Amino acid sequence: MKYVIVGNGVASVGAIEGIRRADPDGEILVISEESTPTYGRPLISYLLAGKIGPERMPLRPITFYDKFKVKMALGSKVVSLDAKAKTVSTDDGNTHPYDKLLLATGGVPFVPPLPGKDGSGVYSFTTLANAETLVDVAKNCKTAVVVGGGLIGLKAAEALHDRGVKVSIVELAPRVLSAAFDDKAGGLVAKRLAEVGIDVHCGTQATEIKRDESGTIVGVHLKDGSFLPAQAVVIAIGVVPAAALAKDAGIKVDRGVVVDERLASSDPAVFAAGDVAQAKDLILDDNRVVPIWPNAFNQGFYAGKNMAGADSPYLGGLAMNSIAFYGLPTVSVGIVNPAPGEAGIELSETLDEENATYRKLVFKDGKLVGYVLVGDIDNAGLYTGFIRFKFPLDADTKAKLVSGCPSILQWPEGFFDEKFNPVGAQEIV
Structure with missing residues (x-):
């Protein structure tokens, strides 16, 4: 089996690890327009700030590629995809055949038609x-x-x-x-x-x-x-999904490359993961582009396993951000700005401007579907659990969430046995 991965970000790393879970020997080729091995993209701001050096940038050690038997074509741009012939062509004149292809091309910066934008600076x-x-x-x-x-x-x-x-x-x-x-x-x-x-x-x-x-x-x-x-x-x-290769090849593209629960596109030999993929959203139960790191890795991992013949559905991702600004931590997960007047929506907001803290919870149809925390983020993981597992909330549990006191003890009795120890349980990454 020949696997070709276009792009070398976190989705690519996930795909390599996923493929090797199901196929220890197939050929893997990664083609990347960038000239460096995969790195932690969120770290580029820390590098620019001078807080870390270049040695901190790699996402995996250089031995990763040899360990997982991966061939690399760095500094090489894929310029066309022939889905019928199952080949990709690069700007250096090479053509690479594949049995399974992963598009992990990420996004490209959106630049508006701003007068003066062309030129240095x-x-x-x-x-x-x-x-x-x-x-x-x-x-x-x-x-x-x-x-x-x-x-x-x-x-x-x-x-x-x-x-x-x-x-x-x-x-x-x-x-x-x-x-x-x-x-x-x-x-x-x-x-x-x-x-x-x-x-x-x-x-x-x-x-x-x-x-x-x-x-x-x-x-x-x-x-x-x-x-x-x-x-x-x-x-x-912002960035827009780099989906031109797929679109030009006749593969279904909406905002991004539309994929099914196995991360396969409209062409069963072509998969997509990361910022280019329009995949299942856990809350909305619909496909959309959610360009964040955890989703990209998980999509790549499940795509890799499925490319290698596994039947491992991707359960969906969550929109989430966790970042600090000069000592002010923030977390945002799920639906945080519901449409005005949307049916079934309830909001709870607690703002303390003096201490720079804020908690907003968004409920829909008796479940927590989103939250924002600023300043005090200690309970972020617990709130996320209520969203991810779609727990129905009784009045007492909801009151405790609103008061800022979520607890794992409020999760349904027997949840862990049912979720993590069932017969034939899925692997959770």
């Missing part, structure tokens, strides 16, 4: 190479504007600030982290960023990157009439 922040470039930029840069107040933008801003750069964040939404937070949680984070000297401009947008006659960036114009001086601009609005 404009950067993305999604790869190790991006971080290494910004390390050099920060040595001679005094001011920067980050366009985008999502997770990538905030971590880029934080890292540049730690390098001594004066940073301003511009976010179109009324708050930072608009997808993962509500106004109250976003407000606490923005306040903490402002306290350390990072300017946050929400509810407006960049309209032009201003350059002088020599083409050098001098600042950014905003829709509200403001002008922010800058020597560099980081565009971090």
Whole structure:
């Protein structure tokens, strides 16, 4: 059996380990546009901030590939997929046959048609190479504007600030982290960023990157009439699934590559995992793109096992974020911004601005379906358990969750025996 994996992020690592669970001897080839072995992508902000060195970046030791009998083609870009011939072609002129193919191509930065974006001084922040470039930029840069107040933008801003750069964040939404937070949680984070000297401009947008006659960036114009001086601009609005290979090959693509519970696409020989995959969401019980690390690894792992002939359904992922901003920890899981007036929804919110703590719980039809914690996150794991296992809540249990006192003792009697020790139990990763 010949396995080809396109991409070398965390989903690829999961797939390698999954394949080897079911097939110890099949050929595995990983093709990656990046020139380095797999690394911890969330760590690039820490590298840019100077908090860690390059030696901390690898996700697995270099011996991993030899141990799992994996061949590598680094610095090689797949330019086409022929699903009928079962081959992929790369920009170096090579063609690689496969029996099973995994698309783990991740996402590509979204860059809006912003006047002035073309030319030097404009950067993305999604790869190790991006971080290494910004390390050099920060040595001679005094001011920067980050366009985008999502997770990538905030971590880029934080890292540049730690390098001594004066940073301003511009976010179109009324708050930072608009997808993962509500106004109250976003407000606490923005306040903490402002306290350390990072300017946050929400509810407006960049309209032009201003350059002088020599083409050098001098600042950014905003829709509200403001002008922010800058020597560099980081565009971090978000990423979109890198699904062009699949789409061009006639494989079903919606927002991402649409996959079934085995992570197989509309072509049974082609699988997808990670930020490119539109896979099952545990809460919504529908397929959507959820671009976070734990989901990417798990999808890769299950895809790998199924590529190798196992029948191991992926049970679904959760939207979740856990990050700290200058000592302010935050966690967001599940549905945190339900549609106004949505049937069956109940909200519980507890805000303490003085102590920078916030707890929001979202209930639907008698179950916990989402939460946000800021400041005090000690009970995050317990709340997540109630969501993941979809426990029905009686009045007493719900009251304890609302009061901030969840407990494993509130889980249904016999749950552990039923969930973890049944006959023929699935492996849980």
